Amino acid sequence: MATTSKAAPAKAAAKTTVKKATKSAGNITPSEFHEFFIDELKDIYWAEKHLVKALPKMKKAATSPELAAAFEKHTQETQTHIDTLEQVFALLDEKAAAKKCDAMAGLLEEATGIIEDTDSGTMIRDAGLILAAQKVEHYEIATYGTLKVFAENLDRADVAELLGQTLENEKATDVALTEIAVNAINAEAAAE
Numbered sequence: 001m002a003t004t005s006k007a008a009p010a011k012a013a014a015k016t017t018v019k020k021a022t023k024s025a026g027n028i029t030p031s032e033f034h035e036f037f038i039d040e041l042k043d044i045y046w047a048e049k050h051l052v053k054a055l056p057k058m059k060k061a062a063t064s065p066e067l068a069a070a071f072e073k074h075t076q077e078t079q080t081h082i083d084t085l086e087q088v089f090a091l092l093d094e095k096a097a098a099k100k101c102d103a104m105a106g107l108l109e110e111a112t113g114i115i116e117d118t119d120s121g122t123m124i125r126d127a128g129l130i131l132a133a134q135k136v137e138h139y140e141i142a143t144y145g146t147l148k149v150f151a152e153n154l155d156r157a158d159v160a161e162l163l164g165q166t167l168e169n170e171k172a173t174d175v176a177l178t179e180i181a182v183n184a185i186n187a188e189a190a191a192e
């Protein structure tokens with residue numbers, strides 16, 4: 001017992017020294033945290049690649065021209081998010097690879113369910129589409145916000161800057177969707 005408790009702090013101290021040495025050598029050996037960061041980038045890469053295919057379907061299902069235009073705009077922006085992630089992978093000397101994002105798969109399934117459960121040409125459907133789209137945007141905001149901080153923790157200001165650009169666009173999209181809901185959709189949906 002006594003031996004174990006004495007040995008443990010020594011081991012921990014040795015581990016810290018190794019990590020510090022790695023960092024001062026310019027992150028040559030990828031840390032576990034770096035690997036975890038790459039894994040999460042692959043997750044959001046999968047999410048964006050599937051979202052870019054789902055948004056045109058949401059545009060087609062939309063009733064109001066304002067919402068259709070917003071989905072059209074965000075399809076193009078989502079393609080930019082994919083390109084930005086590819087830039088990030090290149091900066092990190094990693095191959096751009098997608099890893100299934102269960103959260104986005106579920107959110108897109110929910111969007112499909114809303115389209116199936118509502119009648120075309122109604123504002124109720126548009127209200128539902130906005131609900132589904134805002135859930136997606138909030139998921140993206142949470143993800144990019146965290147990944148930007150991770151990049152900063154890894155001393156990658158270049159990567160943090162790129163992730164921050166996408167983060168700001170996701171936030172602006174969320175605000176734009178709220179404005180469309182308030183100005184063009186919700187009152188009519190309530191009256192249907």
Ligand SMILES: [Fe+2]
Pocket residue numbers: 048077078081140170
């Ligand atoms: Fe995105």
Ligand SMILES: [Fe+2]
Pocket residue numbers: 074078136137140170173
């Ligand atoms: Fe988005």
